[in-house]
Amino acid sequence: MKILFLGDVVGNSGCTKVKDNLSDLIKxxxxxxxxxxxxxxxxxxxxxxxxxxxxxxxxxxxxxxxxNHVWDQKEIMKFIDKENRxxxxxxxxxxxxxxxxxxxxxxxxxxxxxxxxxxxxFMKKCDDVFEVSKKFMNEYKLKKDFDFLIIDFHGEITSxxxxxxxxxxxxxxxxxGTHTHIPTNDARILKNGTAYxxxxxxxxxxxxVIGMNTNNSLNRFLxxxxxxxxxxxxxxxxxxxxVECNIETGLAIKIESYISGNLSNxx
Numbered sequence: 218m219k220i221l222f223l224g225d226v227v228g229n230s231g232c233t234k235v236k237d238n239l240s241d242l243i244k245x246x247x248x249x250x251x252x253x254x255x256x257x258x259x260x261x262x263x264x265x266x267x268x269x270x271x272x273x274x275x276x277x278x279x280x281x282x283x284x285n286h287v288w289d290q291k292e293i294m295k296f297i298d299k300e301n302r303x304x305x306x307x308x309x310x311x312x313x314x315x316x317x318x319x320x321x322x323x324x325x326x327x328x329x330x331x332x333x334x335x336x337x338x339f340m341k342k343c344d345d346v347f348e349v350s351k352k353f354m355n356e357y358k359l360k361k362d363f364d365f366l367i368i369d370f371h372g373e374i375t376s377x378x379x380x381x382x383x384x385x386x387x388x389x390x391x392x393x394g395t396h397t398h399i400p401t402n403d404a405r406i407l408k409n410g411t412a413y414x415x416x417x418x419x420x421x422x423x424x425x426v427i428g429m430n431t432n433n434s435l436n437r438f439l440x441x442x443x444x445x446x447x448x449x450x451x452x453x454x455x456x457x458x459x460v461e462c463n464i465e466t467g468l469a470i471k472i473e474s475y476i477s478g479n480l481s482n483x484x
Contacts, residue, residue, distance in 0.1 A: 221248045221251045222251075256287055257419075280303075281304065283333065284335055287305045297314050304333040305333060318333070327365060332353065369393060372396055401416045417456055417457045459472070
């Protein structure tokens with residue numbers, strides 16, 4: 218059983234890279250289930266649309282996760298209520314449209330739980346992520362309610378992501394961070410068998426400032442004339458992780474960072 222997780226898709230270049238390459242990536246690596254964080258996939262670089270979601274589902278994405286930009290394109294608030302494959306962070310203040318957790322079927326008929334969480338530090342206000350996680354663990358159990366559990370932790374700081382990884386160690390197949398758009402070189406299996414990476418990186422143009430136009434971003438930092446952030450439009454790189462799973466325990470056997478594009482020689 219192999220899971221592919223791709224980090225935050227940014228703008229048109231990121232969308233194009235995913236749509237053009239995902240099918241071959243799935244075949245080449247014998248992937249059984251795909252999760253992609255798409256909260257920056259809109260052409261503006263924030264939010265996502267129904268059109269993008271459907272295009273991603275059609276090219277092989279099984280579940281889409283999001284984060285603090287989930288509502289930036291308002292049309293998604295209606296779509297998320299009728300599309301269970303699109304998740305928003307579970308610890309958003311309730312009531313909120315959509316769901317933060319779902320159980321899905323893989324191509325090889327396993328039950329895959331996908332949980333979308335958002336950090337509390339330097340992020341939009343939301344419910345305490347550790348309290349929500351504790352309640353989740355009291356309600357759901359690996360190998361009882363699902364065969365595998367994937368957790369997208371959308372957070373700003375590495376320590377909070379690290380802590381969530383250890384909190385779920387042995388209770389989830391994969392805990393992987395999103396939001397900072399920079400892939401971290403720490404993919405590993407934790408002591409009790411959970412695959413972990415602090416940040417998956419982004420699917421976007423790395424000749425940029427975390428996916429946004431470089432010159433405009435520099436002008437904003439330098440307090441020079443600038444406009445609202447907008448995505449870089451060069452060729453994108455795909456970033457994420459591939460996890461090989463133990464079908465008996467639901468835990469990880471192996472995790473490898475996946476980077477294909479300008480940051481890597483991989484194709």
